[in-house]
Amino acid sequence: xxxxxxxxxxxxxxxxxxxxxxxxxxxxxxxxxxxxxxxxxxxxxxxxxxxxxxxxxxxxxxxxxxxxxxxxxxxxxxxxxxxxxxxxxxxxxxxxxxxxxxxxxxxxxxxxxxxxxxxxxxxxxxxxxxxxxxxxxxxxxxxxxxxxxxxxxxxxxxxxxxxxxxxxxxxxxxxxxxxxxxxxxxxxxxxxxxxxxxxxxxxxxxxxxxxxxxxxxxxxxxxxxxxxxxxxxxxxxxxxxxxxxxxxxxxxxxxxxxxxxxxxxxxxxxxxxxxxxxxxxxxxxxxxxxxxxxxxxxxxxxxxxxx
Amino acid sequence: xxxxxxxxxxxxxxxxxxxxxxxxxxxxxxxxxxxxxxxxxxxxxxxxxxxxxxxxxxxxxxxxxxxxxxxxxxxxxxx
Numbered sequence: 001x002x003x004x005x006x007x008x009x010x011x012x013x014x015x016x017x018x019x020x021x022x023x024x025x026x027x028x029x030x031x032x033x034x035x036x037x038x039x040x041x042x043x044x045x046x047x048x049x050x051x052x053x054x055x056x057x058x059x060x061x062x063x064x065x066x067x068x069x070x071x072x073x074x075x076x077x078x079x080x081x082x083x084x085x086x087x088x089x090x091x092x093x094x095x096x097x098x099x100x101x102x103x104x105x106x107x108x109x110x111x112x113x114x115x116x117x118x119x120x121x122x123x124x125x126x127x128x129x130x131x132x133x134x135x136x137x138x139x140x141x142x143x144x145x146x147x148x149x150x151x152x153x154x155x156x157x158x159x160x161x162x163x164x165x166x167x168x169x170x171x172x173x174x175x176x177x178x179x180x181x182x183x184x185x186x187x188x189x190x191x192x193x194x195x196x197x198x199x200x201x202x203x204x205x206x207x208x209x210x211x212x213x214x215x216x217x218x219x220x221x222x223x224x225x226x227x228x229x230x231x232x233x234x235x236x237x238x239x240x241x242x243x244x245x246x247x248x249x250x251x252x253x254x255x256x257x258x259x260x261x262x263x264x265x266x267x268x269x270x271x272x273x274x275x276x277x278x279x280x281x282x283x284x285x286x287x288x289x290x291x292x293x294x295x296x297x298x299x300x301x302x303x304x305x306x307x
Numbered sequence: 308x309x310x311x312x313x314x315x316x317x318x319x320x321x322x323x324x325x326x327x328x329x330x331x332x333x334x335x336x337x338x339x340x341x342x343x344x345x346x347x348x349x350x351x352x353x354x355x356x357x358x359x360x361x362x363x364x365x366x367x368x369x370x371x372x373x374x375x376x377x378x379x380x381x382x383x384x385x386x
Contacts (some may be wrong), residue, residue, distance in 0.1 A: 001338075004345040012333055061363035065371055239360045246356035249348070253359050254341055257366055261329040264367055265374075269318060 006050045006252040014044060015255060016262035019058065023266020027066040028273055029227060029286050032059040032206030032234055035120075035293030037259075039300075046255070053245030054252045054259075059206055059238040061260035062267045067231040069271035075228025077178040080221070081236075083186065084193035084211075084229070088237040091197020098202055113301045116203050119210065120294035124287045127213055131284030133157035138280060155280060162220030179221045192218055197237070206234045209290045216283065223279030228271075317378075324381060325374045332370065 001012045018040045022033035034055050041051045070076055102111060134157045141155075156162070170185040192214045200207035208230050215226035245251050274282065347355045 004341060005348050016329065057359050057363055060360060061367040064364050064367040068368075068371070242359050242363075243356050246359050247352060249352060251356075251359055253344055253348075253355070253362060254337065256359070256363065257337060258333060260363060260366060261332065261370065264370055265322060265325045268321075268371070272314075 001258075003252055003254050005254060006046055006054075008045045008047075010044045010046070010255065012258050015258045019062070019259035019262030019264075020266040022058075022259075023062050023066070023263035023268075024270040024273075025266075025289065026059075026062050026208075026231070026263070027069065027267035027270025029208070029212065029270075029282070029289065031208030031212065031230075031289065032056075032063070032238065034059070034206065035209070035290075035296055039296050041255075046252070049250045050252050050255075053242065053248075053250030054256050056206075056238050056245060057242045057251050057253060057256035058259045058263060060235060060242055061256070062263035063206075063231045063234045063238065065264045066267035066271045067228065067235060069268050070224075070228030070231060070274075073224075073228070073271070073275065075224045075274070076232050077176055077221070077225050077229045078232070079174070080176050080179060080189065080225075081229045081232045083174070083189045084196075084233045085236045087190040087193030088197040088200065088211075088233060089240055091194035091199075092201040092237060092241065093197075094194075095198040095201020095203075098198070110301065112203060113297050116297050117294045117301075119199070120290040120297070123209060123213055124289070124291035124294070127283050127290075128287035130157050130217070131280045131282075131287065134280035135284065138278070156216060156220075158217060159220070162216075162218060165218055166220055176221075179225050181220060184219065189219060193233075200237065200241075206238055208234060209293065212286075213283070216279075223282050224274055227274060227282070231271075320381060321374065321378050324377045325370075328370065328374055328377060 037055045172186045173183045196207045196211035215221040
């Protein structure tokens with residue numbers, strides 16, 4: 001099929017299949033999946049400037065489907081999402097400005113690439129270690145005769161850390177009853193979303209790989225609610241990014257629409273699957289995802305050094 | 308972790324119905340719109356930019372609603 005906006009020929013079955021795989025991952029983990037979509041679109045022959053914008057447009061559609069399913073499952077904390085949108089958009093702008101500043105100097109690709117590899121690898125190993133420890137803790141609790149917690153009642157190995165963040169009394173304080181949090185500083189939420197936004201603007205995509213674990217470990221949000229809320233928040237921040245890229249002529253809406261047909265089904269399946277996994281298990285299977293992103297970037301960096 | 312058989316069956320049915328639906332949709336709805344969208348992209352970039360979001364959200368909701376209705380109809384027909 002010919003896509004005249006970006007001027008490329010791509011098999012629509014390939015786009016639907018890529019969308020489906022990314023949709024399952026997005027619905028299950030609450031991530032945009034840019035670390036897989038971007039190389040897949042680039043491999044199909046789409047010019048790099050269209051890859052970023054088109055990927056963001058497709059993330060909007062997919063996140064709508066996944067967020068609707070998560071909302072039906074009670075996994076979205078609207079109050080938290082609205083506060084996070086403010087921080088994400090501000091952070092995203094800061095990240096974009098940082099990239100522009102780096103462009104003036106040399107080696108921008110290497111700097112961004114190395115930062116991404118360190119961050120992705122760190123998140124992957126931490127999530128794996130923490131998910132494993134939390135599962136062990138859960139098993140010990142069951143052995144000691146404590147009743148097994150409900151799937152949505154979360155358990156983390158570093159719960160004391162998020163509790164100490166919740167104890168910081170920097171006003172204004174907000175309560176998040178849907179997430180089971182009595183009071184937390186507004187600034188803590190804003191800071192977490194701002195940092196996620198910086199990564200989104202700096203490295204591209206929705207940055208769910210950093211925001212979802214941050215919501216769980218730093219703010220103490222249960223994993224299921226972190227996944228659903230992150231997806232809802234991604235709809236707004238990705239929409240903002242899409243409009244900005246589309247105005248610069250970097251979005252092929254037809255490619256995004258075709259990909260989204262597959263992503264919609266995948267996102268629905270992924271979101272529904274979260275019902276059958278406990279929080280620590282979701283975090284444990286999440287671990288290879290950022291690692292895969294790190295491998296993709298490392299491979300790209302190496303191939304640019306050895307053409 | 309265990310995924311019930313009933314859910315696995317529903318998943319397969321949904322995938323099949325949805326696959327048929329998007330094939331018809333891409334051929335009958337999306338393909339005829341391509342040249343119009345290309346024209347909009349070239350002549351009215353701002354309108355094109357603001358149209359991307361309602362297009363993505365609209366398609367997501369319409370396809371999901373139609374697919375859910377079709378799956379429901381097929382399941383009722385089987386029972």
